[in-house]
Amino acid sequence: MANETTVAETAHGADHGHHPSGWRRWLFSTNHKDIGSMYIVLSLIAAFVGGSFSVLIRMELAEPGIQFNLFWLDNEAAYLQFYNVLVTGHGFIMVFFVVMPALIGGFGNWFVPMMIGAPDMAFPRMNNISFWLLAASLVLLVIAAFTQGGPGTGWTVYPPLSNAEFHPGAAVDLGILSLHLAGASSVLGAVNFITTIFNMRAPGMLIHRMPLFVWAILVTAFLLLLAIPVLAGALTMLLTDRNFGTAFFDAAQGGDPVLWQQLFWFFGHPEVYIIIIPAFGIISQVISTFSKKPIFGYLGMAYAMVFIGFVGFVVWAHHLYTSGLDVDTRAYFVSATLVIAVPTGIKIFSWLATMWGGSIDFRTPMLFACGFIFLFVMGGVTGVALANAGMDIAFHDTYFVVAHFHYVMAIAAVFAMFSGFYYWIGKMSGRQYPRVLARIHFWLFFIGVNVVFFPQHFLGMAGMPRRIPDYPDAYAGWNYVSSIGSYITSASALLFFYIVWKTLRSGEKIAANQWGEGATTLEWTVESPAPFHTFEDTPDMTEK
Amino acid sequence: MSKPRKSNKKTAIVLFSMAGGMIGLSFAAVPLYKLFCQVTGYGGTPKIIAAAPATPASQQSTREINVRFDANVNSKLAWRFAPERQKIRVRAGVPTQTHYLARNVSDQPSTGNATYNVTPFKAGEYFSKIECFCFTEQRLKAGEEAVMGVQFYVDPEIFTDPNTQDIKEITLSYTFFPAKNAGEEDKQMTRR
Numbered sequence: 001m002a003n004e005t006t007v008a009e010t011a012h013g014a015d016h017g018h019h020p021s022g023w024r025r026w027l028f029s030t031n032h033k034d035i036g037s038m039y040i041v042l043s044l045i046a047a048f049v050g051g052s053f054s055v056l057i058r059m060e061l062a063e064p065g066i067q068f069n070l071f072w073l074d075n076e077a078a079y080l081q082f083y084n085v086l087v088t089g090h091g092f093i094m095v096f097f098v099v100m101p102a103l104i105g106g107f108g109n110w111f112v113p114m115m116i117g118a119p120d121m122a123f124p125r126m127n128n129i130s131f132w133l134l135a136a137s138l139v140l141l142v143i144a145a146f147t148q149g150g151p152g153t154g155w156t157v158y159p160p161l162s163n164a165e166f167h168p169g170a171a172v173d174l175g176i177l178s179l180h181l182a183g184a185s186s187v188l189g190a191v192n193f194i195t196t197i198f199n200m201r202a203p204g205m206l207i208h209r210m211p212l213f214v215w216a217i218l219v220t221a222f223l224l225l226l227a228i229p230v231l232a233g234a235l236t237m238l239l240t241d242r243n244f245g246t247a248f249f250d251a252a253q254g255g256d257p258v259l260w261q262q263l264f265w266f267f268g269h270p271e272v273y274i275i276i277i278p279a280f281g282i283i284s285q286v287i288s289t290f291s292k293k294p295i296f297g298y299l300g301m302a303y304a305m306v307f308i309g310f311v312g313f314v315v316w317a318h319h320l321y322t323s324g325l326d327v328d329t330r331a332y333f334v335s336a337t338l339v340i341a342v343p344t345g346i347k348i349f350s351w352l353a354t355m356w357g358g359s360i361d362f363r364t365p366m367l368f369a370c371g372f373i374f375l376f377v378m379g380g381v382t383g384v385a386l387a388n389a390g391m392d393i394a395f396h397d398t399y400f401v402v403a404h405f406h407y408v409m410a411i412a413a414v415f416a417m418f419s420g421f422y423y424w425i426g427k428m429s430g431r432q433y434p435r436v437l438a439r440i441h442f443w444l445f446f447i448g449v450n451v452v453f454f455p456q457h458f459l460g461m462a463g464m465p466r467r468i469p470d471y472p473d474a475y476a477g478w479n480y481v482s483s484i485g486s487y488i489t490s491a492s493a494l495l496f497f498y499i500v501w502k503t504l505r506s507g508e509k510i511a512a513n514q515w516g517e518g519a520t521t522l523e524w525t526v527e528s529p530a531p532f533h534t535f536e537d538t539p540d541m542t543e544k
Numbered sequence: 545m546s547k548p549r550k551s552n553k554k555t556a557i558v559l560f561s562m563a564g565g566m567i568g569l570s571f572a573a574v575p576l577y578k579l580f581c582q583v584t585g586y587g588g589t590p591k592i593i594a595a596a597p598a599t600p601a602s603q604q605s606t607r608e609i610n611v612r613f614d615a616n617v618n619s620k621l622a623w624r625f626a627p628e629r630q631k632i633r634v635r636a637g638v639p640t641q642t643h644y645l646a647r648n649v650s651d652q653p654s655t656g657n658a659t660y661n662v663t664p665f666k667a668g669e670y671f672s673k674i675e676c677f678c679f680t681e682q683r684l685k686a687g688e689e690a691v692m693g694v695q696f697y698v699d700p701e702i703f704t705d706p707n708t709q710d711i712k713e714i715t716l717s718y719t720f721f722p723a724k725n726a727g728e729e730d731k732q733m734t735r736r
Contacts, residue, residue, distance in 0.1 A: 122552045122555075187560075194559055195556050198555055226566050252719075253724050263570060
């Protein structure tokens with residue numbers, strides 16, 4: 001990997017302690033920066049795979065009918081199953097192997113210790129295990145995709161589709177084991193982050209003075225700690241249902257498949273906040289830096305995330321409005337869900353208020369941050385619509401929902417990843433990204449994703465169901481537009497890979513604080529690239 | 545650095561036990577969910593009672609409601625299964641008896657287990673079963689036919705709850721599945 005070697009070379013020069021070199025440096029790494037870099041590389045590789053899956057999905061959906069020539073499979077059943085595997089793989093890879101590793105494992109590992117003035121994470125060896133468990137998990141998932149037709153269950157893995165009767169091969173079992181490993185990795189990572197943030201802050205770095213990115217990772221880590229074990233429990237039940245004759249989800253023997261939906265979404269709803277809250281953190285840092293102002297309403301911003309985290313655990317049944325909840329239960333879940341619009345509104349307001357009257361510098365990270373706000377508000381508005389049980393029963397499982405969650409959480413999180421990448425790549429690699437290409441990347445990507453997903457609102461309102469590879473001719477027009485958007489987006493993504501290569505290869509060297517007066521957090525006080533060890537002498541923050 | 549290490553360990557232990565507790569809760573959710581369904585009638589789960597409450601004649605509802613009967617058999621069980629009457633009109637509060645007919649059309653004895661619920665789901669709370677063939681596994685020899693009884697009771701409160709006042713008809717549905725571990729017992733039955 002190009003950037004691994006570059007980071008290795010540059011960090012070597014600044015090294016003042018013994019540490020392993022060559023492959024040992026990475027395999028046995030206990031350094032939060034090296035591990036963060038590995039997470040980002042893993043995310044880039046996974047993004048290439050998961051992104052390619054989405055383009056294949058859009059190619060299949062570009063025209064009505066089944067495009068049999070696409071995947072070199074002439075057997076119809078195998079072909080349709082492969083489509084399902086693509087949809088499933090796209091979801092899993094993007095959630096567990098692209099967004100989470102980049103935002104939490106990557107930027108979290110790199111910058112949480114630096115922002116609080118700690119020399120490293122609390123448990124450096126556990127940090128190493130977290131990463132390699134995730135790498136093993138990705139390998140298992142890829143093996144699953146090529147085993148006996150692959151898992152075509154969707155990322156929600158609902159039984160009975162996922163039980164031994166409808167997925168008899170080992171594919172779903174391998175997928176479950178993969179998720180178990182990813183979950184273990186996340187829980188270990190969460191324990192590490194919480195311990196680091198609670199116990200290893202520099203003197204004067206009080207809880208209420210931590211940068212908002214650290215707050216975001218703290219809230220996310222708690223969500224991981226409480227949500228992932230529920231998924232692990234449910235997956236274990238599914239595994240024993242499939243292999244050892246239990247009947248947790250088998251209606252024939254007194255189980256209930258809807259129980260899976262309850263457990264899955266008790267994990268699944270906090271999971272979407274696990275994805276978006278670190279994004280909130282990055283956007284807060286970026287907007288504050290490029291408006292050259294401290295963030296507006298700091299405490300409100302921090303506790304809005306805490307509140308979103310709390311309420312995120314008591315709204316799960318808004319994914320199950322069609323499962324026969326009675327009217328009072330639905331009324332509760334509608335109101336609880338709508339309440340989330342309040343703290344998210346506080347966040348949007350505070351970002352805008354930070355920009356208001358600021359000396360705004362529209363560098364690439366700031367462009368992506370503004371793009372994030374636009375997309376997040378778009379998706380938030382459709383979210384408020386979908387929160388209403390009465391409307392959701394009509395919109396359930398249509399492309400309207402697909403458009404909603406891609407705007408509010410998927411693409412928004414990707415914008416935060418790009419924003420964070422351009423913001424911190426100088427600190428991580430010591431090199432300046434190509435400025436003009438980065439702007440082109442932003443505009444291409446922004447136009448691309450909107451062309452993909454905006455028409456899907458229309459398709460969903462017209463009743464097009466999700467997860468089906470074929471559709472009536474009436475939906476042909478907007479599907480074609482959406483597919484063209486996907487090609488624009490992938491061109492932009494390829495440009496991004498080129499930018500990464502170009503930056504690491506021939507980017508100009510940059511100063512410790514490349515952003516000037518707006519960048520006030522501790523990582524900008526050390527040279528770029530950040531030395532292998534930082535803050536071995538704890539900085540004193542008491543008088544600041 | 546030795547001092548914070550110790551407190552790190554403590555923090556980690558607390559955090560890991562939180563994660564462990566959540567795994568425990570996810571399994572505790574299984575019986576809790578079952579209880580929740582029985583208490584609230586979620587998903588159209590009917591109530592099971594030992595006997596209909598003795599309501600004085602003066603307080604008995606005179607209103608009637610239609611009950612439809614639905615029968616399904618899983619494709620792995622070679623049975624015919626149908627209600628004796630498709631639909632009956634019952635007086636709320638009065639226990640009613642009806643029958644299903646089941647026939648094993650294979651040349652092997654087999655054991656079935658019926659799952660059940662009522663629709664609309666919100667009627668589950670007011671639909672009680674007193675006796676049902678679905679409470680136990682049913683065995684049929686090759687070609688055997690059996691009459692299977694159900695005794696149920698519709699709570700008159702269904703007419704006073706504003707949520708369920710609009711219900712004019714309740715459908716009671718059964719699906720027969722092959723019973724778990726039935727293979728062994730069926731073989732023994734043949735030997736006998």
